Amino acid sequence: MKSFLWSLFILSLSVLADPPDYQSPFRVSSNGAPIELGLGHANPLVTDWNGDGLKDLIVGQYTGGKLRYYQNDDSNDSPAFGDFVYMQADGSDISLSSG
Numbered sequence: 096m097k098s099f100l101w102s103l104f105i106l107s108l109s110v111l112a113d114p115p116d117y118q119s120p121f122r123v124s125s126n127g128a129p130i131e132l133g134l135g136h137a138n139p140l141v142t143d144w145n146g147d148g149l150k151d152l153i154v155g156q157y158t159g160g161k162l163r164y165y166q167n168d169d170s171n172d173s174p175a176f177g178d179f180v181y182m183q184a185d186g187s188d189i190s191l192s193s194g
């Protein structure tokens with residue numbers, strides 16, 4: 096009973112908390128066109144991969160399980176992405192199987 100009341104208390108707090116303030120969804124572009132991955136299931140990661148202080152974009156694509164790397168060529172407030180390269184390890188494209 097005590098754990099049930101405690102859970103109810105925690106649930107009440109979460110209901111009363113301010114809702115998250117999300118931005119409206121938008122499409123990310125490279126070379127001025129929306130990035131298309133074919134089949135869905137993209138897993139984007141925004142991180143400064145090359146260490147230049149600008150946040151880059153890494154996107155996993157379901158088909159072939161490859162990882163695309165888009166280098167940010169502008170700023171963190173207004174990122175600009177050009178052509179992607181497939182991320183590699185030991186000279187070969189990284190490929191991750193699904194499942």
Ligand SMILES: [Ca+2]
Pocket residue numbers: 142143144145146147148149150151167
């Ligand atoms: Ca970077």
